[in-house]
Amino acid sequence: MLSLPLANLLIASVGCAMSWTSPTLPKMESGETDIPASSSEQSWIGSLTPLGAVFSPFLAGYAADRWGRKTTLIATACPVIVGWVLLACAEPARSIPLIYVGRIIHGLCLGVAFTVIPMYCGEIAEDKVRGALGSFLQIFVSLGSLSQYVVGPYVSYLVLIIFSAVVPFLFAVTMWFVPESPYQHVMAGEEQKALEALQWLRGTSIEAVKGELAIIKENVREKMENKSTPRDLISTKASITALYLSMGLLFLQILTGIDAILFYCQDIFAASGGDLDSSVATIIVGTVMLLASACTPFFVESLGRRMLLLISAAGMAVSLALIGTFFHLHDNNSDTSSIGWLPVVSLVIYMIVFSIGFGPVPWAVMGELFAPNVKSMASSIATSFCWFLAFLVTNFFPTISLELGSDYAFWIFGIFAIVAFVSVFFLLPETKGKSLQEIQAILGG
CATH class of the missing domain: 1.20.1250.20 (MFS general substrate transporter like domains)
Structure with a gap:
């Protein structure tokens, strides 16, 4: 498409x-x-x-x-x-x-x-x-x-x-x-334009998309009848549980260091003093991230959300511990020439496990945890929260690296990866294959 x-x-x-x-x-x-x-x-x-x-x-x-x-x-x-x-x-x-x-x-x-x-x-x-x-x-x-x-x-x-x-x-x-979204046309009362948009999007006749239009009209009607307020986010146990689980996943997504690595990737490799040029090392990491992201849909449906998050958290913890240890040795004037490859390998592992787990899965889980009437509002709140945390991490990462050392900066991220593993293991229910009603019952139980 x-x-x-x-x-x-x-x-x-x-x-x-x-x-x-x-x-x-x-x-x-x-x-x-x-x-x-x-x-x-x-x-x-x-x-x-x-x-x-x-x-x-x-x-x-x-x-x-x-x-x-x-x-x-x-x-x-x-x-x-x-x-x-x-x-x-x-x-x-x-x-x-x-x-x-x-x-x-x-x-x-x-x-x-x-x-x-x-x-x-x-x-x-x-x-x-x-x-x-x-x-x-x-x-x-x-x-x-x-x-x-x-x-x-x-x-x-x-x-x-x-x-x-x-x-x-x-x-x-x-x-x-x-074309504009057919949902938008229906909300504006433009049924003919909605049909034409669906025809363009599906590459078929108007008659063939009339059934889909009927479903869209019903979905829009339900949305208009069930408009939410901020109070609805904390009105039921299921909504409260969904809120803290979603916020918790996003908190751990950011505090495991992804934005610091994306924003300062070349600086990180330059500071490591490895044999590989920092620009080339950064390209390798970026390529791995792209390829891993492309493979994610296959893993999400086959392994489930919880398993992917657990694998992701464990992999990030190990890779962050390794790169932190490398910087500790390097910054204390130990001979790291024999392990100059370690920062690149560690961040490649980090990008793979992040891209199949804590990168996309928290957003997918959030979409499954919330009831339809509060999903839009919850998404806006979660997105703002996520970027506020990203601001804190990207602003303070250079300072922490300068004052405490890059080793401690990466070890701090690694500690949050361990917290992520424990939190997912004990608190997050599996949502794969479950209906909205089943998920809401689990959260409200």
Whole structure:
């Protein structure tokens, strides 16, 4: 289905924005750009994008309902481009504040994309592919990140920005030719347009999609009749349990270090002093993350959510312990020449187990734990919470690495991976193959 990859181009675009710091901050530090940045300024450059993403999910949900999913997404591509323009202007102006503003704008767009893209794709996808949509999002984030790792180290500051700005431009142009969500048309009372959208999406006749339209109309009717308030999130034991389980999974997802690794990947390898060039090592890790993300749908349905999360947490704990131990030896002047390969291997393992488990699965589980009438609100709250934690991690990781050492930074992430394993083992029920009613009964029991 062509519409799904086209819509996810915006996710690839914000993936570029997320990982732009990985090849760029080392250039600022080494003087390759005309914008020298202190350690503190680099921390803010890295962390302002997730901070911007904290505030936009709530507005994104309103905009998607008020003006439509497609219109909201196309409109979001424009400030993404503006953000890149500001970053480009920052070099001749030698202006760190311009970079700050551009990064915040990218963060606001990031929050919109992560809220509206899953909503839009979930509404246009056929049932048989809907279960893989969470992995689809992860694939395009990985694709955007990998593009920065591959291109960034070998081109100038300006060329990387121009390259990155092309992606949201392509999205805005191609998205015009993709129909609006049929759910949006039904909510607006545009039944004929909903039929035409379904016909385009399914590649069949209008008669063949009338049955699907009837189901959509019923779903929309139920949604309109069961509008939720914040009180509904804490009105039943099942909702409260779903809330703390979802928030707990996202808390552990971020506190196991993924954003610090994505944002500062090249710096991490440079600090390790290994034989392999830090740019090449970063490309290897990014490629592994992309390939692992592509394999995730097969594992989710065959192994179940709990097993994947347990494997993921255990693998992250081991890999983080190993890389922390390497930095401990390296920073204490031990001879690490014989294990110079360890940081790359450790982060490759980390990316594999994260991409098949704690990357996509917490979002999939969240979608299964909440009742339909509170799912949208819970998603907005969880997304904001997730990005706030990402801001804290990306802001304080360089400081912790500088003050305590990279060994302690990675060991702290490893401790949270152990906490994740124990929490999933004792607290999280398996949702694979269970109906909404069965899940709600388990949570309320």
